[in-house]
Amino acid sequence: MTCRDVLDRIEALAAGDEAATAELRAHLEGCLACAAALAEARRIEAVLASRPAPPAPARFSAAVTSRIRQERWRSEQHVDRLFNVVLLAGVLAIAVGVLALFNVNAMAAAFTGGLALLNRLSGEIVVQATPAFSTYLGAAGFLVTALFVWWWAERRLSL
Numbered sequence: 001m002t003c004r005d006v007l008d009r010i011e012a013l014a015a016g017d018e019a020a021t022a023e024l025r026a027h028l029e030g031c032l033a034c035a036a037a038l039a040e041a042r043r044i045e046a047v048l049a050s051r052p053a054p055p056a057p058a059r060f061s062a063a064v065t066s067r068i069r070q071e072r073w074r075s076e077q078h079v080d081r082l083f084n085v086v087l088l089a090g091v092l093a094i095a096v097g098v099l100a101l102f103n104v105n106a107m108a109a110a111f112t113g114g115l116a117l118l119n120r121l122s123g124e125i126v127v128q129a130t131p132a133f134s135t136y137l138g139a140a141g142f143l144v145t146a147l148f149v150w151w152w153a154e155r156r157l158s159l
């Protein structure tokens with residue numbers, strides 16, 4: 001055990017927070033500098049213990065509690081804003097998807113021409129349906145993301 005090891009634990013020893021091990025006691029018996037440091041630390045500890053601890057300022061607890069509440073409120077506001085943005089994006093994507101669904105012109109164009117034309121148009125139907133499908137996929141993605149953010153926010157706020 002080195003002097004540095006002992007000096008690192010001197011305050012805890014003097015305060016009685018830590019018990020001296022056999023190794024530590026052996027070092028203190030053989031090292032005048034560390035023994036003097038321990039004696040000085042015990043003297044300071046005794047002086048501090050003899051004086052009454054100054055009381056905390058009257059509004060200290062209230063100020064700390066208020067500050068904690070304020071910080072938590074800011075954090076909640078941030079999560080709420082993020083959630084609202086994601087939710088709005090999801091709602092917009094769903095609205096776009098619904099509008100695409102009711103885009104009668106595109107659907108009617110795909111189905112005009114009767115059966116004879118159907119074989120020729122089958123390729124076009126797929127092409128015209130594809131943008132709507134990707135819109136639905138995007139809307140579903142936004143919705144899942146919004147639900148995930150909601151779940152995350154609820155979990156975080158309940159901690």
Ligand SMILES: [Zn+2]
Binds near residue numbers: 002003
């Ligand atoms: Zn020493």
